Amino acid sequence: MATLPLTTDSGDDGGHYLDLLANQGWALLPGFLSAELTAGLRWEAMQSNDWKRAGIGLEGATHNTIRRDHTIWMDGKTPAQAQYQGLMEDIRLAVNRAFFAGLFEYESHFAHYPPGAFYRKHVDALRGRGARVLTSVCYLNPNWCAEDGGQLVMYNEQDTDILARIEPNGGDLLLFWSERFPHEVLPARADRYSIAGWFRRNLETANPL
Ligand SMILES: O=C(O)CCC(=O)C(=O)O
Ligand SMILES: [Fe+2]
Numbered sequence: 001m002a003t004l005p006l007t008t009d010s011g012d013d014g015g016h017y018l019d020l021l022a023n024q025g026w027a028l029l030p031g032f033l034s035a036e037l038t039a040g041l042r043w044e045a046m047q048s049n050d051w052k053r054a055g056i057g058l059e060g061a062t063h064n065t066i067r068r069d070h071t072i073w074m075d076g077k078t079p080a081q082a083q084y085q086g087l088m089e090d091i092r093l094a095v096n097r098a099f100f101a102g103l104f105e106y107e108s109h110f111a112h113y114p115p116g117a118f119y120r121k122h123v124d125a126l127r128g129r130g131a132r133v134l135t136s137v138c139y140l141n142p143n144w145c146a147e148d149g150g151q152l153v154m155y156n157e158q159d160t161d162i163l164a165r166i167e168p169n170g171g172d173l174l175l176f177w178s179e180r181f182p183h184e185v186l187p188a189r190a191d192r193y194s195i196a197g198w199f200r201r202n203l204e205t206a207n208p209l
Pocket of ligand 2: 183
């Protein structure tokens with residue numbers, strides 16, 4: 001995969017997101033990635049030939065009716081990916097310090113929703129069973145507007161009310177506890193790029209509940 005040189009830093013919001021994770025279970029960090037890192041990651045995603053249709057569940061089966069995004073798992077081997085993963089490592093350590101969360105590792109993939117693509121309502125981890133503890137979604141789209149669709153709709157834990165409709169604005173980072181919030185991606189009307197990632201616990205050593 002080709003790379004772009006990177007010089008500027010990106011960063012968090014001074015720890016405010018930790019309060020939001022404690023109090024409401026999710027946090028949106030606008031402008032988390034610098035414009036330069038956002039552009040570098042988007043460029044890598046757009047020029048890649050490694051896109052695969054996303055699967056569902058452990059067997060990775062593809063279901064047209066549930067999700068229509070395409071993904072590339074990240075390996076951290078380019079400067080942009082390494083910088084991104086460094087930022088996620090800072091979050092992993094901060095969340096572990098704040099919550100004793102036992103976050104052990106991080107996995108992430110680029111996602112591309114071509115026009116018409118969506119991801120129906122789902123939760124990212126089964127309660128008390130999965131390895132995924134904290135979800136991150138980082139958006140890579142410059143100049144996204146409401147008419148482009150593709151909003152992430154977050155529901156409350158009871159799945160009765162909408163908590164937020166999030167525009168996939170470039171550089172913004174969303175964090176939420178993976179088990180708690182059903183969410184869906186509404187059909188995009190423009191090419192929508194993002195990085196979805198999961199901070200995982202170590203199932204080998206974690207005590208089953
Ligand atoms: O792209 C988004 O806004 C969310 C994606 C998502 O829910 C997922 O990949 O599990
Ligand atoms: Fe999800």
